[in-house]
Amino acid sequence: MILMYIFTQAGNYWGWYMNSLTISAITIVLSLFFSSMVGYALALYDFKGRNLIFGFVLFILMVPFEILMLPLFQLMISMNLINTYTAVILPAVVAPIAVFFFRQYAIGLPKELMDAARIDGATEYGIFFRIMLPLMGPSMAAMAILQGLGSWNNFLWPLIVLRSNDMFTLPIGLATLLTPYGNNYDVLIAGSVMTIIPIIILFVFFQRYFVAGLTVGGVKG
Structure with a gap:
């Protein structure tokens, strides 16, 4: 009975669900793509300012997100991105934790393969994408799970930048079911049951790489 209420009458449940799926999928793809490139460059290329950039990444890791919310919100306003998917996704495209993770993993990759590829005429982009x-x-799979979990459960930032009911993600949408006139925790819990399915699927799909990605990435040499 409660599940039927959630699916048929509780606001825009399936719309919220699709919003969360869309945002999480795009966030995972973009974050893996750009963060892996940055981490790879910091690990295997020697260029001026490399240590400074990595130090900046570590510094950002130590800064609570609550401190960054106001400048990020002002940036989204200036870019006219409020109440859009882009406003939710953009701050996570190059995640400091993902950059650090990929850098630590890439340090253990053999540079000899890069030299051999250059001798064969491969471009730098070809070396990265093909080799x-x-x-x-393994590191991509592990970070896909972590980034997917973080994006799927993200509540605070989407709450700040999203305005309309049809743009809400699932955590925000479910929170709207609680009103000052009644705490319908039974309805909220029932609606939360379906939220674990994408994360379970993601973990099952990538779980065989998860441990390898976490352990090998922390070993140098």
Whole structure:
């Protein structure tokens, strides 16, 4: 009875569900793509300012998100992105934790493969996409789970930048079921049951790479 209420009458449940799926999927893809490139460059290329950039990444890791919310919100306003998917996704495209993770993993990749590829005439982008990126598969799988979990459960930032009911993500939408006139925790819990399915699917799909990605990435050499 409660599940039927959630699916048929509780606001825009399936719309919220699709919003969360869309945002999480795009966030995972973009974050893995750009963060892996940054981490790879910091690990295997020697250029001026590399240590400074990595130090900046570590500094951002130590800054609570609550401190960054106001400048990020002002940036979204200036870019006219309030109440859009882009406003939710953009701050997570290059995640400091993902950059750090990929850098630590890429340090253990053999540079000899890069030299051999250059001798064969491969471009730097070709080396990354055709040789190094496949070797980073375990780290990509592990970070896909972590980034997917974080994006799927993200509540605070979407709450700040999203305005209309049809744009809400699932955590925000479910929170609207609680009103000052009644705490319908039974309805809220029933609606939360379906929220674990995408994370379970994501973990099952990538779980065989998860442990390898976490352990190998922390070993140098």
